[in-house]
């Protein structure tokens with residue numbers, strides 16, 4: 001579907017993204033893992049054109065999306081919706097209006113100013129909330145919801161754009177394990193049912209292994225691993241995280257998934 005070629009992004013002396021070349025096929029579910037500072041967010045932001053690249057290209061349907069301007073650039077940004085760790089909702093506004101914000105770039109300034117939304121859009125927003133299991137939250141203020149619910153509102157807002165690609169930057173980093181599971185299940189289901197590409201920056205190995213068909217490991221701006229979860233051995237993980245012999249997967253693990261592994265449960269057997 002699109003191809004990233006020799007992508008570089010420098011911030012002064014620092015090379016945040018260092019010659020990244022990756023092909024992303026249609027309907028992929030990809031996890032990007034790596035330490036903090038590895039360049040994961042910068043890569044997603046370049047994809048969505050929130051940040052410019054220093055050099056390189058991203059080819060999509062015969063065009064370099066890095067040179068899109070004006071309406072073409074906005075159309076691309078509509079095609080790849082972004083989800084953030086901190087949800088980025090308008091806290092004091094009700095849930096359904098937050099979701100309707102996903103249609104902003106196709107509405108006039110005047111209708112936006114007066115919060116006027118077409119009836120069709122309102123119905124669609126409710127349907128999407130329903131699909132994510134939070135329709136009954138629609139009239140509430142966004143800041144009255146739990147973190148997991150807020151992140152599902154953010155996913156609903158993204159779906160309002162009907163994007164081909166969903167870019168999620170650490171979507172579960174602020175959530176407890178139960179809500180993390182609900183949010184990752186939602187993203188996986190959207191991928192499975194709609195065939196949308198999901199590219200998800202994840203802090204932890206086990207989430208990437210469990211939810212993604214392909215894992216890309218970044219270290220110091222470079223792609224140091226690109227393969228299936230099965231290929232992601234402890235050795236490969238050690239390489240991605242730049243850890244020494246004392247590397248332990250538990251150190252890069254949230255409780256999600258790990259909870260199910262018998263070895264990590266408290267020992268209930270008494271002597």
Ligand SMILES: Nc1ncnc2c1ncn2[C@@H]1O[C@H](COP(=O)(O)OP(=O)(O)O)[C@@H](O)[C@H]1O
Pocket residue numbers: 011014015016034035036037038039040041042043
């Ligand atoms: N706007 C910026 N200005 C200066 N340096 C930045 C900026 N954004 C990111 N960086 C640097 O680029 C590197 C990669 O950052 P980032 O993409 O946020 O990594 P990650 O998401 O993997 O934690 C880091 O060293 C970070 O400090």
Ligand SMILES: [Mg+2]
Pocket residue numbers: 037040041042169170201
């Ligand atoms: Mg980041």
